[in-house]
Amino acid sequence: MSIIKEQIPMKEQLPQERKKNFYEVPLGYTKEEAILEATRCLQCPTHPCIDGCPVHIDIPGFIKAIKEDNLSLSIEIMHDTNLLPAITGRVCPQEEQCQVVCVMGKVGDPVAIGKLERYIADWELENRSRGNINIPKKKESKNKKIAIVGSGPAGLTCAVNLIKMGYEVTIFEGFHELGGVLTYGIPEFRLPKKIVKEEIEFLNKLGVKFNLDFPIGRSETISDLFKDGYSAVFIGTGAGAPQFMHIPGENLGGIYSANEYLTRVNLMKAYKFPDYDTPIKVGKRVAVIGGGNVAMDSARTALRLGAEHVFLIYRRSRTEMPAREEEIIHAEEEGIEFMLLTNPIRYIGNENGLVKQVECIKMKLGEEDASGRRRPIPIESSEFLIDIKQAIVAIGTTPNPIISKTTQDLKTGRHGEILVNENGQTSVKGAFAGGDIVTGAATVITAMGAGGLAASSINRYLSGELK
Amino acid sequence: MFKITKKQKLGPEMVLMEINAPQVTKHVQPGQFIILRVNEKGERIPLTVADFDSEKRRVTIVFQKVGKTTYLLGSIPEGGSILDVTGPLGTPSEISKFGTVVCVGGGVGVAPIYPIVKKLKSEGNEVISIIGYRSKNYVFWEEKIKNVSDKLLIATNDGTYGEKGFVTDILIKLLESNIKIDRVITIGPAIMMKAVSDITKLKKIKTIASLNALMVCGMGMCGTCRLTIGGETKLSCSDGPEFDAHLVDFNELMERLNVYKEEEKYAFEKWKTEAKI
Numbered sequence: 166m167s168i169i170k171e172q173i174p175m176k177e178q179l180p181q182e183r184k185k186n187f188y189e190v191p192l193g194y195t196k197e198e199a200i201l202e203a204t205r206c207l208q209c210p211t212h213p214c215i216d217g218c219p220v221h222i223d224i225p226g227f228i229k230a231i232k233e234d235n236l237s238l239s240i241e242i243m244h245d246t247n248l249l250p251a252i253t254g255r256v257c258p259q260e261e262q263c264q265v266v267c268v269m270g271k272v273g274d275p276v277a278i279g280k281l282e283r284y285i286a287d288w289e290l291e292n293r294s295r296g297n298i299n300i301p302k303k304k305e306s307k308n309k310k311i312a313i314v315g316s317g318p319a320g321l322t323c324a325v326n327l328i329k330m331g332y333e334v335t336i337f338e339g340f341h342e343l344g345g346v347l348t349y350g351i352p353e354f355r356l357p358k359k360i361v362k363e364e365i366e367f368l369n370k371l372g373v374k375f376n377l378d379f380p381i382g383r384s385e386t387i388s389d390l391f392k393d394g395y396s397a398v399f400i401g402t403g404a405g406a407p408q409f410m411h412i413p414g415e416n417l418g419g420i421y422s423a424n425e426y427l428t429r430v431n432l433m434k435a436y437k438f439p440d441y442d443t444p445i446k447v448g449k450r451v452a453v454i455g456g457g458n459v460a461m462d463s464a465r466t467a468l469r470l471g472a473e474h475v476f477l478i479y480r481r482s483r484t485e486m487p488a489r490e491e492e493i494i495h496a497e498e499e500g501i502e503f504m505l506l507t508n509p510i511r512y513i514g515n516e517n518g519l520v521k522q523v524e525c526i527k528m529k530l531g532e533e534d535a536s537g538r539r540r541p542i543p544i545e546s547s548e549f550l551i552d553i554k555q556a557i558v559a560i561g562t563t564p565n566p567i568i569s570k571t572t573q574d575l576k577t578g579r580h581g582e583i584l585v586n587e588n589g590q591t592s593v594k595g596a597f598a599g600g601d602i603v604t605g606a607a608t609v610i611t612a613m614g615a616g617g618l619a620a621s622s623i624n625r626y627l628s629g630e631l632k
Numbered sequence: 633m634f635k636i637t638k639k640q641k642l643g644p645e646m647v648l649m650e651i652n653a654p655q656v657t658k659h660v661q662p663g664q665f666i667i668l669r670v671n672e673k674g675e676r677i678p679l680t681v682a683d684f685d686s687e688k689r690r691v692t693i694v695f696q697k698v699g700k701t702t703y704l705l706g707s708i709p710e711g712g713s714i715l716d717v718t719g720p721l722g723t724p725s726e727i728s729k730f731g732t733v734v735c736v737g738g739g740v741g742v743a744p745i746y747p748i749v750k751k752l753k754s755e756g757n758e759v760i761s762i763i764g765y766r767s768k769n770y771v772f773w774e775e776k777i778k779n780v781s782d783k784l785l786i787a788t789n790d791g792t793y794g795e796k797g798f799v800t801d802i803l804i805k806l807l808e809s810n811i812k813i814d815r816v817i818t819i820g821p822a823i824m825m826k827a828v829s830d831i832t833k834l835k836k837i838k839t840i841a842s843l844n845a846l847m848v849c850g851m852g853m854c855g856t857c858r859l860t861i862g863g864e865t866k867l868s869c870s871d872g873p874e875f876d877a878h879l880v881d882f883n884e885l886m887e888r889l890n891v892y893k894e895e896e897k898y899a900f901e902k903w904k905t906e907a908k909i
Contacts, residue, residue, distance in 0.1 A: 339851050341669055341676075341716040376655075378718035380851055384655040405853035409865060416865065416884055418891035422855035428848055433675065439902055442675040442701055443848070444895035518887030565852055567870060 170273025173202040175280050180498040184468050187353040187436065190495060191280075196234075199284040203232035205269060206276045213266035214278060219614035220322075222246045224263055224278055231281055240289045243282070244301055248325045248367070249613065251290055251360045252318070254283030256351060257610045258489050290363055300370055304331035309627055312337060312395040314381045314568070317345020318609045319401030319600030321365070322616030323623075324373050330624050334373045335395075339380035342432060345403055346601075347609070349432040350424070352462050354469070355492075358431070382567035387575070387596055397595045397623045400583060401616060404601035405565025409558055410454070414512030419446050419520040423459045423559035430466055448554025449473045452523050453501075454509055455559035456486035461493065463557040464501045475501050476551060480508040480528050480541040506530070508543065512556065522550050564602050572596075580605060588631060589619035597623055634668075634717040637690055639710040642772035643765075645697040646740065647706045648682070654689040656681075656719040662747035663725030663842065663874055666691060667850040669716040670704045677701055678847045680744035680819070680873070681720065691719075694743035694772075699896050700903045721850045722873045725840070727751050731814035732758040734806065735781075736799050736828050738820025739765060742773055744842065745819045750780040752817075758782050760806065760813075764799035764820075768792035800827045813837050818877065822889060826882035833878050841877035843868050843885060846892070860884055 176192045177183075183190055194202065206228040214224040223242050230239035243250050259279035267275030292298075311327050313320045316338040328334045342348050344361045369375070381387065381402075390398050407422030409415050421429075426445070429435040433443035451467040453460050456479035464475045477496065479486060482505050486493060497503070506528040513522040527547035530539035564581045576584045576592035582605055583598040585591055591598050599615025601607055625631040638650035656666055665680040683692035697706045708714065725748050733752050737745035742763045752759050761781040765771050767790050778784040785802045786794030795802060799820070807813070816839040818828045825841040832839040845857035845868035852870030859868055862879035866872065 339718065340849070341718070378716050379655050380718060380721070383659065383720055383851075384718075385658060389658075403853075405851070406867070407853070407855040409855070409858075411865065416858060416860060416888065418888060425848060425854040425856045428854050433848065434673070437673075438895065439899040441673045442899060444675075444892045444899070446891075517890070518884075519891070562853075567852060 168272065169201070169205050172205075172274040172277045172280075173198050175277070180500070183354065184465075184499040187469055189357050190354055193287055194280060194284045199231055199281060200234065202277050202281055203228045206232070207268055209268045211268070213268065214263040214276075217263040217266045219262065219610050220246050220617055222263075222282075227285060228276065228278070228281055231285060236285060236288050239285045243285060246617075247613070248301070249318070249321060249364050250282050251286035252347060252356065252364060253610055253613065254279055254286050255356050255360075256608075258608055260490060262610070290360065293363065293367070298367075298370060301329060303329055303371070306333075307331040307627070309333065309396045310335065310394055311623060312390045312398045313401065314387075314398060315339075315345055315401040315403060315600075315602075316343040316365075316375070317401055317403050317600065317612060318347060319403075319612040319616035319619075320345065320399065321368065322613040323399045323401065323599070323620045325368055325371065326617055326620035327623060328368075328371050328373050330620070332624075335376060336373060337376045337379045337381050339378070339383075340432065341378055343375060343377070345401075349428045350459070350462070352427065352431055352466050354465065355462065380567065382571040387568065387572045387593065391595060396627055397597065399616070399619050399623065400568055400591070400596060400598040400602060401600045401612070402565050402568055402602045403612075404562040404606040406563045407558070408561045408563060410509065410560065412509060412511050414514060414520065415558070417512050417514040417520040418518050419448065419554060420512060420556045420558065423455070423463045423557055424562065426463055426557045427459070427466065430470070436470055445470065446555050447471050450476075450551075450553045450555075452476045452478055452509070452551060452553045452556040453559060454478050454556065455561075456481065456488060457559065457561070458488045458492055460559035461488045461496045461501075463559050464496055465499060467555070467557065468499055468501065472555075476504050476553070477501050478504045478507050478509060478523075478525060480506065481538060482506055482530065485538045506541065508541065509556075510548065513550075520553060520556055523553050523556055524548055524550050562601075562606050564605065568602075588622040588625070589615060590622065590626070590631070595626070633713040633715060635713050636708060636710055639708075642694060643770040646694065646770065646772060647697065648692060648694050648743075649705075650690050650692045651714060651717055652689060653691050653717045653719070656691050656717065657684055657686045657689045660684050660686070660691065660720035661724035662727065662751050663744075664720040664722045665850070665873060666693065666717055666719035667721060667847065668705070668714050668718075670701060670708070671715050674704070674715065675701055676716075676848055676850065678721070678844075678850055678869070680842060680844075681747065682743035683747060694740060696740045700900045703900075703903070718850065722869060723871070725751070725817070725874055727755055729756045732760065732812060734760045734762060734803070734813055734816045736762045736803060736816060736818040736820070737777075738763070738799050738824040739770070741818075741820030741824075741842075742777065745817070746773060746777055746780070748817055748819075749777060753780045753782075760785070762787070762799045762802050762806070764788070764802075764824075765793070766790070798827070799824065800831060803828060803831055807831065807835055815840070816877075818842070822882055822886045825877060826886075829877035829880065829882065839877040840874050841880060842874050843872055843880065844889070845869075845873070845885060846889060859888070
């Protein structure tokens with residue numbers, strides 16, 4: 166049989182259509198497409214893809230089962246290491262993890278592991294909606310309670326792993342909805358909220374308990390949780406606080422942090438205002454500052470809200486952009502106007518305190534900096550003005566300080582991140598942490614990996630193996 | 633769901649609600665706030681805690697019906713429920729024995745100043761409370777504040793009750809009487825807090841203002857409530873809501889409070905038409 170060198174493409178909504186709606190962009194594989202793509206996997210004995218995956222999914226295993234059309238086996242293999250594949254299949258940067266090391270990549274395109282992962286996960290969700298729920302077996306009850314703080318990818322993964330081991334697990338979430346960044350941050354067109362809800366419902370079926378509207382550090386402290394009878398606590402509160410550039414005019418009306426903009430739209434459904442009560446400014450000309458995934462999400466959201474021109478202002482060149490290639494291409498296809506090697510220096514407001522212009526300066530690339538990327542340097546006298554109605558600042562976040570402020574003896578680093586050892590243990594006995602609160606803003610799958618690691622460490626700690 | 637255990641009309645458009653909220657009352661302290669959401673489609677609005685009963689696990693809020701959300705909230709009867717209540721949020725008021733403290737509350741801001749006055753008094757401070765309202769029929773909690781203050785002074789804008797004028801008129805007179813004042817705490821409309829701050833700045837009296845910025849998350853992750861304090865950007869929800877009034881850029885606060893004025897008006901008018909109010 167000859168090898169198919171190219172990936173089987175996944176059908177997508179056309180750019181002209183999709184930029185007017187919030188529906189998901191890639192439409193998923195059909196059974197035939199999935200089987201064809203699955204046959205491209207060489208089932209090589211070295212399986213570098215497994216090592217490339219932060220949670221070590223048996224990738225050749227689940228793909229082989231797809232090829233043989235044994236989908237229940239495929240999902241079983243998946244669930245061994247990853248209980249949230251409908252999410253990771255969509256938002257993982259596979260191109261720099263499992264797919265970058267795929268042996269097929271040497272002769273053609275790597276196997277579309279992420280697309281196959283999504284296929285199998287969506288098949289299972291379909292199945293669940295027909296009432297066929299395959300609940301993984303739990304071990305015998307250990308009669309010990311664990312508290313999970315934050316319901317983002319790290320917390321959800323930690324929770325699901327611990328409940329399978331036989332612990333009683335309660336998740337505490339400050340917001341009125343579960344999911345953390347999966348709910349407030351990643352837009353509908355990239356991760357439908359229905360999928361997040363179904364995955365959480367799955368946890369509920371497994372017996373995980375949820376406490377909403379319950380910000381730990383405020384409603385109760387970490388030490389309260391231990392007093393309440395929890396044997397261990399996992400802190401997965403994410404990289405909460407938005408960063409700003411601290412340039413003049415940044416507090417004018419119409420200038421948002423990406424966190425605010427996306428929270429208003431995704432969590433509060435401001436795109437349905439006035440049916441929903443949370444408002445958002447809808448401008449015809451919008452500037453988005455930054456070059457990461459969150460900047461792409463913000464820009465593409467602005468377009469869907471009705472902007473005619475969305476300028477993506479980034480101080481380095483396209484090569485240095487931290488966003489996934491797929492997201493950059495999607496943004497380009499939809500008509501986001503990239504203004505590269507450009508940096509805002511101040512905002513100018515109108516008489517009502519609303520932003521009307523942003524002044525930018527042109528940049529050039531200098532020597533490599535600590536991050537290994539070439540440092541941007543302003544070009545003298547290259548300032549220019551852009552008329553805008555809105556700006557969205559997507560230049561990163563810092564760890565949320567509420568827990569560290571209210572927990573005695575919890576050691577934090579220079580940027581406020583919680584310090585942990587190789588087992589995810591913090592300086593407070595019985596308290597573990599993982600995800601963005603430890604690493605600073607990273608990816609969903611890294612957070613899930615950290616949640617999984619913490620779950621096994623908690624198990625070792627409670628069985629006396631870990632001090 | 634959070635049950636409304638008591639509802640009381642305090643004046644025109646002014647409503648008191650006592651809500652059963654156990655997760656708020658365990659640690660709540662004066663100066664903190666809650667965020668609530670009336671229903672599935674509702675926005676998250678911050679309200680400073682006006683009173684609390686830790687034993688009964690209830691918090692009291694007082695709000696003025698000014699737009700769609702506050703009208704919807706005000707339409708829920710006693711015994712009814714609010715979908716979401718979260719808190720306590722924000723940094724509690726800094727309260728210790730300062731000496732003589734003047735607490736200046738205006739309008740709906742009289743309510744959240746009450747627990748601060750009460751705690752200041754219990755810490756041994758001499759507390760002079762100045763409260764102001766639009767008119768006589770708006771006056772509420774006069775007795776309640778009086779009972780925990782050493783002295784209570786009251787003003788109405790139209791002179792129908794107490795002294796005629798603003799709380800600032802009373803404050804100026806008080807400062808002219810040359811008694812030693814160690815600290816001023818103020819809660820009320822931004823324009824009033826700005827006026828209080830301008831007066832005390834001249835006399836170099838440390839003044840704390842509880843800022844009423846717009847918010848979404850209330851937990852320091854979105855930046856909606858950011859303000860310039862002493863030249864630095866701070867988050868009202870987690871760094872505040874109380875700040876040194878002399879460092880606050882009140883003009884920026886007022887501009888930011890007005891950012892969604894048009895949208896709010898539109899939503900309110902639309903709702904009134906549909907609900908036939």
